[in-house]
Amino acid sequence: MTPTILIFVRRVGISCIVLLGVSMLIFAIARVIPGDPARIALGPSATAEQVAKLRAELRLDEPIAVQYGHFLSELAQGDLGISLYTNRPVVVDIAQFLPATLELIFVAGAMMIVIGLPLGIASARWRGTWIDNAIRMIALLGVSAPSFVWAVILMLLFAYFLPLFPIAGRISDTFAIEQVTGFLFLDTLIAGNLAAFGNAAWHVILPAFALALSGIGQTARLTRANMVETYDKPYVEMARSYGVPDRRIANRYAFKPSLIPSLTIIGLDFAAMLGNAFLVEAVFAWPGLSRYGVSVILRKDLDAIVGTVLIISATFLIMNLIVDVLVTIINPRIRYSRTAS
């Protein structure tokens, strides 16, 4: 397993460097956008002295490199500064809003894998039949519209016209759940409140499905394409001529080699959900990071902007890291070669 660990360590290192680059970039960009953050925060009635005082507190008059140095030394202590909008530490704000977004993305990602992969496998196994045609239609439908369009359509169909699902929010107001982790799925369980858990799950289904649809479509299409190619390989012929049942060939012998090229793309889809989640959250009034992100950008809330972007980049990188590790675990060629890239 040593090469796997080696790859892991290297990827972590690269991710840290990328994060550092992102932080510099967003730090500079946030300060270049026109508008004085202190003036916006204090409002039009504040005096010039008050504005100057806040600017000094925010160190806005110092050179940008010095500001960045301060930012880094605070970051090392886990401090992302204070939000001028909520008047709370940015870390606290993020801890409040990020779990809702992550919960949405994880459920959507799980849907993508649990629905997309089997659809792709079935499509390849019964290629050329009506099953294949039906699945390909569905998959094409999924990728043909962006997730916020699906969000609106699904909401109209299954929450408004056919009220099967709640129309908005994370959980019904009737439940008061103490916030421990911020993840409702965990917090409801910690509270031992199964009804609340069910209620939270019921709320997440529609927005998560809207977010997952294009990923499901893409996963199914990709898996099908790779598997159809694998079906022509001699080792599948070999499995056939040894009488291995069709189902076993599909689910094991043709699927696993095909998963390797699919996995990287699936990982990217997963990460792309982070961006798409913003719009889906807006449609379903999901109390995630999107609303916070948009308002801090409009208010030029410097620390909050940098903090939010950094956290999103970090989440993105962590997801990529997980995918990379999964690929090395599945692909023996990478695991056993010393020159692994």
Place this chain on the structure above:
Amino acid sequence: MTVPTLDIRDLRLGFKTYEAYIEVLHGISLSIAPGERVALVGESGSGKSVTARIVLGLLQLLRSARISGSVVFEGRDLDRLSARERRRLRGTRMTMVFQDPTSSLNPVYRIGTQFHEVLKRADPAMNERAARERAAQMLLEVSIDDPDRVFESYPFQLSGGMNQRVMIAMALANEPALLIADEPGTALDVTVQAQTLKLMRELVEHHHTSVLFISHNLGVVREFADRVYVIYKGRIVEQGPCASVFERPGHAYTRALMAAVPRITGGGLPDIGDEPRDFSQPLVVHESRGGHA
């Protein structure tokens, strides 16, 4: 008289495409006695692999394939068996060795896992440990002295020759009645190919396994088989014990094939344009059985 391991009578095969119906086999008859090694020789596209695929019951699954005639395996008419029963025979009573061993093994599973799968075909309840023991025994038979390492390896970690030995060991592990070898090891180095063929010959002799040996190389066939069928454009044009066919090839096509043997560097068949009619005159004429047009 003993029941032949394989008895093919007047086998015809055609493919129905959108535009036309193409007949590929025009009534082939072929028989293999228990423990006999029979070669099917012919040029590319003559219909060797499709014959093997029909015996394995694989082509029957293809919608476009039209098959007639009879294939009797150990006294059982394959036509009378369901697809499921034909599948049961594969990997247990009949097995296969392929052209390119390395690409015939699944790249993402260890040899051990794949060997286990093969053994489970004959004994579904076989556990990992018993499989390991049996596989080690078979790997020793194909002169692999460190079965444990091979067991833990992935195909890409082994040489082509090693993989070919593994394939042979897998093919014989369930003591099949018939081994089909479709141009075995032609993807390998010539010397490695010769070595593994010799090994395979010794093993099938030892296990008394019947072999359908498919090749386009008469030189290899001479080394391996007892009897030979020469197939040309979907017809058997000549058959007989290896020695006599090689000594007195009756058909122009056989002579052409033989002339092609020493030309290792390729170039295929030499030109033999003088008597084209010879080629459409089979030496072996099968009595037509009723029912087939």
